Amino acid sequence: QAKDLGGNAHKAYEPALHALAEERRQLEVSLRAALEKKEFVLHYQPVVDAGTEGVVSFEALVRWNSKEHGFVSPAKFIPLAEDTRLIVPIGEWVLNEACREAMNWPEHVRIAVNVSGEQLLGTDFSASVVAALAATGLPAHRLEIEVTESIFLRDATKAHKELEKILALGCGIALDDFGTGYSSLGYLRKVRFSTIKVDRSFVQGAAAGNPESLAIIRAVVAMADSLEMSTTAEGAETEREVEMIRELGCRKIQGYFFGRPMAAGDAKALFSSRHYLARQQVA
Numbered sequence: 001q002a003k004d005l006g007g008n009a010h011k012a013y014e015p016a017l018h019a020l021a022e023e024r025r026q027l028e029v030s031l032r033a034a035l036e037k038k039e040f041v042l043h044y045q046p047v048v049d050a051g052t053e054g055v056v057s058f059e060a061l062v063r064w065n066s067k068e069h070g071f072v073s074p075a076k077f078i079p080l081a082e083d084t085r086l087i088v089p090i091g092e093w094v095l096n097e098a099c100r101e102a103m104n105w106p107e108h109v110r111i112a113v114n115v116s117g118e119q120l121l122g123t124d125f126s127a128s129v130v131a132a133l134a135a136t137g138l139p140a141h142r143l144e145i146e147v148t149e150s151i152f153l154r155d156a157t158k159a160h161k162e163l164e165k166i167l168a169l170g171c172g173i174a175l176d177d178f179g180t181g182y183s184s185l186g187y188l189r190k191v192r193f194s195t196i197k198v199d200r201s202f203v204q205g206a207a208a209g210n211p212e213s214l215a216i217i218r219a220v221v222a223m224a225d226s227l228e229m230s231t232t233a234e235g236a237e238t239e240r241e242v243e244m245i246r247e248l249g250c251r252k253i254q255g256y257f258f259g260r261p262m263a264a265g266d267a268k269a270l271f272s273s274r275h276y277l278a279r280q281q282v283a
């Protein structure tokens with residue numbers, strides 16, 4: 001009986017599953033050709049100092065405009081790129097492009113680059129960083145590498161080793177999406193992160209009056225302060241959220257309220273706007 005039901009269910013789902021697999025296969029074919037076809041661009045989202053509201057860095061966020069599929073969200077193609085290891089050449093391109101673009105900004109502005117586990121653990125990543133800095137002339141301290149907690153689950157020993165090498169170069173390391181993974185405090189003791197990024201879900205939860213989110217942000221800020229790490233609140237969209245984050249003591253803020261991810265030209269233009277110059281004087 002159970003077997004019959006299973007069999008029927010299987011038949012009913014088969015076309016849908018097949019369509020999904022087919023869509024994914026086609027996406028993969030296009031993704032393989034995307035670098036060569038120059039279909040990727042980087043957008044840059046400002047991160048501001050919570051006190052002065054001056055721009056302290058930009059996060060590079062990759063965008064894919066596919067000839068066949070139109071705009072594809074990173075939430076969709078980054079996991080596919082990771083599964084197929086295409087993230088390695090794509091990530092390499094992102095790293096170089098981001099460092100090159102940052103050379104157009106004032107010297108105190110840093111660039112943050114997201115790095116996937118496969119890139120960090122499956123390649124000689126620190127050698128790629130050395131090469132990108134050498135090729136672009138960007139000073140190491142202006143580059144911050146963003147990693148997520150998942151790298152420690154995969155291979156904690158190798159992750160520590162690679163992060164140590166990157167720190168030794170003088171780059172910063174940010175712990176992205178903090179609190180969403182299998183958080184363990186062990187690695188906070190072992191790696192000198194420059195920044196802990198509090199995930200958007202906590203920021204929005206706290207603003208919506210969720211006491212658990214609020215308590216978690218408080219705890220993360222207190223912990224980061226005593227470990228001499230900075231904190232960035234992700235995903236602040238409203239003035240209310242910004243006010244709350246400030247009161248909680250996060251040092252930096254990133255979110256639509258201060259700026260969406262923008263094209264390179266718009267990011268660069270920020271630095272010559274009167275608004276920006278006025279803010280920098282205050283800072």
Ligand code: C2E
Binds near residue numbers: 087115234235236256
């Ligand atoms: P992430 O590193 O946590 O980046 C922040 C994401 O939150 C970005 O989404 C950004 O557009 C979005 N965001 C920022 N402020 C707000 C806000 O106020 N409200 C809302 N609703 N969203 C906000 P995006 O660009 O779609 O990227 C998604 C994820 O894809 C990134 O999350 C990162 O994990 C990954 N990703 C993006 N670019 C790269 C890359 O070059 N390499 C790798 N490995 N991953 C990347």
Ligand code: MG
Binds near residue numbers: 059114146
């Ligand atoms: Mg990030």
Ligand code: MG
Binds near residue numbers: 176177197234
């Ligand atoms: Mg993040």
Ligand code: MG
Binds near residue numbers: 176199200234
């Ligand atoms: Mg996030």
